[in-house]
Amino acid sequence: MIKKIGLLLLGIVIFFFGFGMIELGRTDPEMSADTSSQVIAYVLGGCMIAGGAFLSGIKGYELYEKKKESGKNLIAKELRSDLFPEFYKITEDKTDTEKLIRAFRDDYASFFEQPGVPENDAIQKVATQIYWHILSIKKQRLDQKGIRLGFMSERLGYGAIAPIRENKYFDGKYKINEISETVQxxxxxxxxxxxxxxxxCVETAAYRVLSAEMKTKAQVVCPNCGSASTREDLIDGCDYCGTKFTIEDLENRVSEFGFRHDCDVEYAKYKSARRKMIPLFSVIVGVPTFLICLILCIKNSISNGDSIMIMIPAVMVASIVVTALTVTMALMFFIVFGIPLIQGIASLRFMSGRMIKKMEKQNKANKKVEDAIRRHDPLFSMNGFFSNLQNKLAVIHYARGPADASAFVESQAAEAQVSTYIGRYQDVIDMQVDTIRLQGYQVSEYLQEMSVAMRLSLLLEKNGKVKRKKETVRMILVKDKACKSQAVCAPSFTNCKQCGAPMSLLAGRVCNYCGHSRRLAEYDWAIRTYQVIG
Structure with a gap:
């Protein structure tokens, strides 16, 4: 668009230069005395008039047809886009990954728009069971407070940054695909x-997608009664004790979803903003300069009694030359001083090298603890453990009362400790785990013990007012030494030893039918201590 408008203006300038050339040949005394010079001036002027008229006519007609077809607003929009490139929307899904995460975002939005917690909802087909449980208890809290959550999103492209970035690896139990999607x-x-x-939400949506790695159809030990069965036999529950299993046939299931800052996207935004500011700065400096020069030159030409046909091209040339020189000098000053200042200010929001090194150091520390755990529990999955922690934190923060919040504790002392936070958590309507730090792991004669610190972002609503809050939680978790990770199965239900009713291990240790509490550490990590330290 800017090219068409530029050619239109160029044609108009050439057209007027042609008239100026003819007028110069007619009025200049020296050229009037020399017939050949006068003829050359007339021929050149005529060619310039014809060429300028043709060029401006063609481009003017193209713009007119485009205006008739799409309206002047689209022309203005395209011109702005050419001058100041915008981030572009992406609506087409080309790969299975793109289709999966778009389907998840659509199902996520639909799930929270509906009243209640619908059964067999579409999101259950794209999310792991544990992540579905986290979403469902968040939905229950929102419904309890009469709040609806609307979620709107669209994929964007930023410069040369790929809109979808994937990091695939195998963690010993799951095939992991960590996906970053540039979104608004x-x-x-x-x-x-x-x-x-x-x-x-910040510019990047982060997904963790799991797939189970099935190498053989070996027998799996039921963690409830210890009997061995094939994976297929466990789909409907253990034949001996009735425990139902989540068979992790996870074919691309989302286990985590959130929004993060991305260094590459942030820098792409900065570069795009810089590209926008240079033409914007040129326009801001150039337009006033051109108008001032135009007025001064016209005034000077009139006072000298110049012919109008000579005055117009001369004035335009003088104004353009002065404007070009002024803009060039101003841009040099802006590039040398302005852009570094903007970059310095913008870098305050970027993740500095120090922060990145700190994150890398923490990841190495987590990996060291993970290696120590795997010496005892070869199939331990860091991703599975993090999902487990997030489920526990969600249950505690969205708890309706002490009974819910203490569902994952080891003892009455831990129950009393967790219960002290229930009051402050009643207003929580959104929780996101920002970081998880594994601080230590040890195995004693009977127990495994893990120390973990987590940084959370919370939204709290009270009396119609919503505020943000950061929280750091430190937990010590324990489970029996003999309780180890299964290859591809995890019990979702077991039976209450008191009344025989099914018990959901995702909901904790207490039977919803008779209130009997069983020892959670036999099956899962149980909370020994829970402290908010910041």
């Missing part, structure tokens, strides 16, 4: 149609 998204919390809070 927001969550809107409303009550009775009134907006309470808008959570604008």
């Amino acid at each position: 998204a927001k969550e809107v919390f409303t009550r009775d149609g009134k907006k309470l809070h808008t959570k604008k």
